[in-house]
Amino acid sequence: MNANPVSWPLYLLFAVLAFTQALWIFYDARKRGENHWLWGLLGLLNVPSSLIVYLLVTRRDKKKKKPGI
Amino acid sequence: MRKPEKHQKNLFPRPATGPKKQRPGSDEEELLSALAPLKPALDAFGEETEEILAGLATPGPAYFTGIVRKALAGARKAALAEALTFMAVAIAFLTGVHWFLQAGYFLPVAVGYGIIALLLPTVILFVPEARHGEVNE
Numbered sequence: 001m002n003a004n005p006v007s008w009p010l011y012l013l014f015a016v017l018a019f020t021q022a023l024w025i026f027y028d029a030r031k032r033g034e035n036h037w038l039w040g041l042l043g044l045l046n047v048p049s050s051l052i053v054y055l056l057v058t059r060r061d062k063k064k065k066k067p068g069i
Numbered sequence: 070m071r072k073p074e075k076h077q078k079n080l081f082p083r084p085a086t087g088p089k090k091q092r093p094g095s096d097e098e099e100l101l102s103a104l105a106p107l108k109p110a111l112d113a114f115g116e117e118t119e120e121i122l123a124g125l126a127t128p129g130p131a132y133f134t135g136i137v138r139k140a141l142a143g144a145r146k147a148a149l150a151e152a153l154t155f156m157a158v159a160i161a162f163l164t165g166v167h168w169f170l171q172a173g174y175f176l177p178v179a180v181g182y183g184i185i186a187l188l189l190p191t192v193i194l195f196v197p198e199a200r201h202g203e204v205n206e
Contacts (some may be wrong), residue, residue, distance in 0.1 A: 011170065012192065015163045015167070018159075018163065019156075019159055022111055022155075022159050023104070023152075023155070023156065023159070026155050027152070029189060030148075030151075035193060036191060037155070038193045039190060039193060040159070041153055041158075041162075041189060042189050042190060042193060044159055044163065045182065045186050045189070046155070048187065053190065057193075057194065063205055
């Protein structure tokens, strides 16, 4: 079995994308008053499913809160 | 408990049996007449307070602008420090994952990743709702 199944350039690409995504989520969550640290850490895990989950959750919550305000 | 003496005035008189007719505005007149002796003393107190306040040096708008500017600069600095801390944590995390993968710990990394990927969304999504529930209770 290969000890290192993940190639370095592929990992670098993933790392750059995940880092950018996490940073954007961190800033956006802070702006919206969400738990920005946890959302940012979630953004580091996957590309782009974390971003999709974040957008769905935060935008859905916003739509839900609007009529009540 | 001591019994009230007979000559003492009843402080809490019972209401009369029949509906008592009261002149409209009689209470107000009574109150004004009761306050009339206090008026000169209150006026003197007001004048004295005004004199004291006039003697105090009020800082100009620049002072308050400075306070606001200082607070904003502090908040900006704190936000920048927080963002830099997050960047450092993110880089450390990604470097750590890379290091573990290079060292051949593919399975532990995969298991750890799976656990984090499962628990983190759970914490993010359900902890605030639980808190809201506690508050509403």
